[in-house]
Amino acid sequence: MSGFVSYRRAWFFPDGRRILISGAEQGKGPRCYVRELESRTVRTVTPEGTEEGRLSSDGLKVIARKVGGGWFTIPVAGGEIETVEGLDGSEEAIRWSRDGRSLLVFAGRNVLPRIERFDMNTGRRTIVKKLADGRTSVTSAGNLEISSNERSNAYTFDRSVSVLYSIEGLQ
Numbered sequence: 001m002s003g004f005v006s007y008r009r010a011w012f013f014p015d016g017r018r019i020l021i022s023g024a025e026q027g028k029g030p031r032c033y034v035r036e037l038e039s040r041t042v043r044t045v046t047p048e049g050t051e052e053g054r055l056s057s058d059g060l061k062v063i064a065r066k067v068g069g070g071w072f073t074i075p076v077a078g079g080e081i082e083t084v085e086g087l088d089g090s091e092e093a094i095r096w097s098r099d100g101r102s103l104l105v106f107a108g109r110n111v112l113p114r115i116e117r118f119d120m121n122t123g124r125r126t127i128v129k130k131l132a133d134g135r136t137s138v139t140s141a142g143n144l145e146i147s148s149n150e151r152s153n154a155y156t157f158d159r160s161v162s163v164l165y166s167i168e169g170l171q
Contacts (some may be wrong), residue, residue, distance in 0.1 A: 006030070008051065013059040020045070020055045020062065020076075032062055034076060045076055054103075056096045057148075063093050063103060073120075086123035094146050104128065104146055115146070 008022040008030065017037055024030045032046040032053035046053055046064050053064035055076075063073045069089020072081045087093075092106040094115065103118045113131040118124075145154050 011055050013055065014057070015059065018059075020053060022051065022053050022064075030067065032064055046074055047081075052093060054093045054095060057098050057100055063096070065089060065093070084120065087118060095148075098148070 003025045004023050005026050006024045010019050010021045012019055013034075019035045019037065021033045021035055021042075022030065023033065029048035029050075031044055031048050031050045033042050034045055035042045045062055049067045050064045051067055053062045055062055059076065061073050061075055063071060063084065065071050066089075071084040071087040071089075071093070073084060074081050087103075087105065088107075094104045094106050096103055097117065102120060105116050105118050107114055107116050115128040115131070117126045117128050146152070
């Protein structure tokens with residue numbers, strides 16, 4: 001796609017005929033786009049200053065984070081933006097649940113990283129999986145993905161096996 005200077009991520013729609021792209025055009029801020037594969041047309045879905053857009057399981061909505069924090073949803077076909085209360089700007093939306101009522105989020109990136117289910121209607125959270133329990137040498141995790149059946153996941157992590165402290169100049 002000409003005119004684009006960066007692509008962050010891309011996801012296929014359930015119909016397999018379109019792709020949701022998080023990226024930026026030359027001279028513009030990041031946002032989400034829909035690309036029709038057959039016609040190769042591209043149109044914007046979210047306003048400038050949007051990052052980390054994720055497509056709902058039915059392909060009708062996008063949840064995205066504003067640069068600097070704050071989450072919102074917007075219909076792919078166009079419409080009003082709805083603010084999502086209760087999600088922290090530092091959290092990462094991994095994927096919508098299959099039923100479309102909740103969101104799987106990656107929380108605690110550097111302190112006890114975990115996957116939580118966030119109910120979009122009530123704000124209620126439940127822990128789905130802990131990626132570290134405080135007794136391991138995992139210091140941070142990232143790039144988390146979950147399969148559509150929510151049974152498997154993959155992520156990267158950093159470890160600290162040992163730390164050496166050196167004190168000099170004591171008398």
